[in-house]
Amino acid sequence: MWRVAADGCGSGERIHDINNKGGSKVQNPYLPYPVRIDSMVTETEDGNLKTLKLVFLNPEDEARFKYIPGQFAELSVAGQGEVPIGIASSPTEPGHLMFTVNKVGRVTTHLHNMKPGSVMGVRGPMGNWYPWEQLEGKNVVIIGGGFAFTTLRSSVVYMIHPENRKRFGDITVVYGARSPGLLLYRDELAAWEQRDDIKMHITVDGTKDPDWKYNIGFVPAITKEKAPSSEDAYAIVCGPPIMIKFTLPVLTELGFPPERIITSLEMRMKCGIGMCGRCNIGTEYVCKDGPVFSLTQLAALPNEY
Ligand SMILES: Cc1cc2nc3c(=O)[nH]c(=O)nc-3n(C[C@H](O)[C@H](O)[C@H](O)COP(=O)(O)OP(=O)(O)OC[C@H]3O[C@@H](n4cnc5c(N)ncnc54)[C@H](O)[C@@H]3O)c2cc1C
Ligand code: FES
Numbered sequence: 278m279w280r281v282a283a284d285g286c287g288s289g290e291r292i293h294d295i296n297n298k299g300g301s302k303v304q305n306p307y308l309p310y311p312v313r314i315d316s317m318v319t320e321t322e323d324g325n326l327k328t329l330k331l332v333f334l335n336p337e338d339e340a341r342f343k344y345i346p347g348q349f350a351e352l353s354v355a356g357q358g359e360v361p362i363g364i365a366s367s368p369t370e371p372g373h374l375m376f377t378v379n380k381v382g383r384v385t386t387h388l389h390n391m392k393p394g395s396v397m398g399v400r401g402p403m404g405n406w407y408p409w410e411q412l413e414g415k416n417v418v419i420i421g422g423g424f425a426f427t428t429l430r431s432s433v434v435y436m437i438h439p440e441n442r443k444r445f446g447d448i449t450v451v452y453g454a455r456s457p458g459l460l461l462y463r464d465e466l467a468a469w470e471q472r473d474d475i476k477m478h479i480t481v482d483g484t485k486d487p488d489w490k491y492n493i494g495f496v497p498a499i500t501k502e503k504a505p506s507s508e509d510a511y512a513i514v515c516g517p518p519i520m521i522k523f524t525l526p527v528l529t530e531l532g533f534p535p536e537r538i539i540t541s542l543e544m545r546m547k548c549g550i551g552m553c554g555r556c557n558i559g560t561e562y563v564c565k566d567g568p569v570f571s572l573t574q575l576a577a578l579p580n581e582y
Pocket of ligand 2: 546552555556564
């Protein structure tokens with residue numbers, strides 16, 4: 278069975294061993310695993326989002342890189358730097374890692390310009406994950422907006438894997454983008470639409486496409502309209518801050534208590550392992566204690582995110 282185990286992601290397993298002068302092994306958390314770009318797919322019509330499929334150069338590195346949906350990794354380009362990116366593949370998809378990268382600045386532009394066959398680095402997995410042990414046996418409502426759907430894609434693929442599906446109750450997905458051409462993973466969304474064990478509510482803010490057969494409206498409005506039941510349910514919400522801001526009151530209205538509303542934060546990061554102090558909110562390091570938090574946990578933090 279594909280079951281995630283919290284102890285499978287201990288820091289001892291997610292960092293490299295290197296030989297020191299005495300021949301004994303020490304661990305270097307800053308050393309990336311070398312990976313080859315297997316394929317690059319342009320996801321959106323504006324060309325700003327590309328999905329990279331990466332394959333470990335050394336099979337033993339893949340065995341070390343045990344991750345859980347919700348985690349992220351640092352992608353590195355030699356001579357340019359590193360960026361934290363959510364892991365879009367699922368551990369139920371062995372043989373590669375998948376990341377969807379929005380071109381916004383220096384490193385992400387270099388990532389976009391790389392070609393299949395190029396070698397780059399991956400450091401991780403990092404951070405915590407969605408609370409899979411709590412989600413077991415519960416209904417799960419996934420709410421995503423724009424390119425923040427990456428770790429949500431990982432989660433859906435993980436939950437609908439034949440060996441996992443029975444561990445979860447109803448799965449509802451509300452996913453929106455500004456226009457049809459800006460939705461990620463369109464082939465997969467269409468395939469999920471065909472399944473009878475997942476309720477899909479795809480939406481766009483607007484479209485002139487006469488063939489558009491899904492919803493039109495903002496994610497919070499569609500969530501309200503479809504009104505997924507909060508009974509025995511958790512909601513995982515990732516998206517632009519404005520979407521989250523207007524979705525949270527809807528979920529509260531639907532009866533989701535704050536401890537059952539889960540989100541993931543995207544703070545500026547550097548080390549990714551709780552060493553540099555770049556990402557902290559109050560006493561919490563988003564890279565290490567997060568990026569996944571419940572609303573209850575966020576309410577206890579200073580409003581710096
Ligand atoms: C846990 C986590 C998961 C993430 N997952 C993804 C993902 O799946 N896909 C994806 O495309 N991006 C993701 N990001 C955001 C990504 O890390 C930033 O877009 C990236 O670091 C920008 O690097 P750059 O060198 O290209 O941009 P820079 O040249 O450093 O900056 C360009 C612009 O991007 C802004 N920026 C830089 N870093 C961040 C950041 N961390 N968050 C928001 N804005 C930033 C800057 O303010 C500036 O406006 C994630 C961030 C975190 C912390
Ligand atoms: S990024 Fe360095 S402490 Fe979080």
